[in-house]
Amino acid sequence: CPLQAGLAVLLKAERLFHSSYHSQAVHIRPICRVSHCFAQLSCDGFTVAACLFLVQDASCLAVSWELRQTLTVVFDFFSGGQGKKDWSLFKMFSRTLTDTCPLASESKVYVDISPKNKEKDLLEVSPTPTSVHEAIVQGEKKTYAVYDLLSPSLFNTSRSLNVQLKWKRPQDSSEMPIPTLYAQRYVGGYGLQTGEICTLIYNTHPYRAFPVILLETVPWYLRLYVHTLTIITKGKENKPS
Numbered sequence: 001c002p003l004q005a006g007l008a009v010l011l012k013a014e015r016l017f018h019s020s021y022h023s024q025a026v027h028i029r030p031i032c033r034v035s036h037c038f039a040q041l042s043c044d045g046f047t048v049a050a051c052l053f054l055v056q057d058a059s060c061l062a063v064s065w066e067l068r069q070t071l072t073v074v075f076d077f078f079s080g081g082q083g084k085k086d087w088s089l090f091k092m093f094s095r096t097l098t099d100t101c102p103l104a105s106e107s108k109v110y111v112d113i114s115p116k117n118k119e120k121d122l123l124e125v126s127p128t129p130t131s132v133h134e135a136i137v138q139g140e141k142k143t144y145a146v147y148d149l150l151s152p153s154l155f156n157t158s159r160s161l162n163v164q165l166k167w168k169r170p171q172d173s174s175e176m177p178i179p180t181l182y183a184q185r186y187v188g189g190y191g192l193q194t195g196e197i198c199t200l201i202y203n204t205h206p207y208r209a210f211p212v213i214l215l216e217t218v219p220w221y222l223r224l225y226v227h228t229l230t231i232i233t234k235g236k237e238n239k240p241s
Contacts (some may be wrong), residue, residue: 001101001102001103001104005098005099005100005101005102006099006100006101006104006107006149007097007101007107007109007149008101009095009097009098010089010092010093010095010097011071011093012093012094012095015092015093015094016071016073019073019074019075020074020075020076021072021073021074022071022072022073022074023071023072023217024069024070024071024072025069025070025071025072026067026068026069027066027067027068027069027070028065028066028067028068029065029066030063030064030065030066031063031064031065031066032060032062032063032064033062033063033064073092075087075092077091084167085167086164086165086166086167087164087165088162088163088164088165089161089162089163089164090162096160096161096162097109097149097160097161097162098159098160098161099155099159100149100150104149104150106150107148107149107150108146108147108148108149109146109147109149109163110133110144110145110146110147111125111129111144111145111146111147111163111165112142112143112144113125113132113143113144113145113165114140114141114142114143115143122167122168123165123166123167123168124165124166124167124168125145125163125164125165125166126163126164126166127161127163129145129146129147130146130147130148130151130153130154131146131148132144132145132146133146138180138181138205138210139180139205139208140180147161147163149161178204179204180203180204180205180210181201181202181203181204181210181212182201182202182204183199183200183201183202184199184200184202185197185198185199185200186198192223196228197216197218197224199214199216201214
């Protein structure tokens with residue numbers, strides 16, 4: 001569908017490249033192919049049930065390649081001058097969803113509506129989501145409003161889907177929750193001799209440790225030397241796996 005239908009309609013270049021952060025990635029990995037097995041249950045010569053099973057190839061003799069493309073974009077409306085955390089698809093992308101891609105077997109939009117401080121009436125999302133999904137993310141219970149673009153009822157009332165999230169009362173910036181994992185990065189020194197990039201990763205969980213995969217985005221004109229990499233945790237050098 002390229003940019004004609006589906007979620008890709010939102011990918012407007014001038015909006016993405018003027019965001020606070022954007023990152024594109026392509027992931028390719030080999031996976032064991034799944035084989036199909038049919039089974040029928042018969043009673044007195046009549047077939048009463050037919051089942052289709054998906055059996056994982058334990059020996060992994062047949063391998064397929066999985067291609068996954070991701071786009072990560074960060075919009076910061078709170079510090080944009082208005083001091084509001086309200087957002088909508090149109091406010092972010094200057095576009096709305098008008099139709100689903102006919103070739104897509106699945107197309108969904110997830111909106112994090114997890115209540116803060118157990119106040120369930122704080123967030124208001126519109127229109128009414130297709131379903132609500134709950135999951136455990138980094139030890140915390142998250143609630144997501146799910147919009148299934150393949151659901152016929154989603155585009156019945158309107159030919160356009162503009163997901164919006166509003167806060168029912170103003171929120172002070174000092175009350176914004178601190179994430180479990182967050183990072184800061186700064187540049188020190190100058191030139192190739194004393195220049196360095198320092199990345200600080202914080203874990204605010206009271207007792208749990210998390211594995212971390214760090215992906216550094218380095219401009220083409222900056223030369224890094226891997227042998228100078230040092231990782232320090234609580235004042236002691238830490239060797240990564």
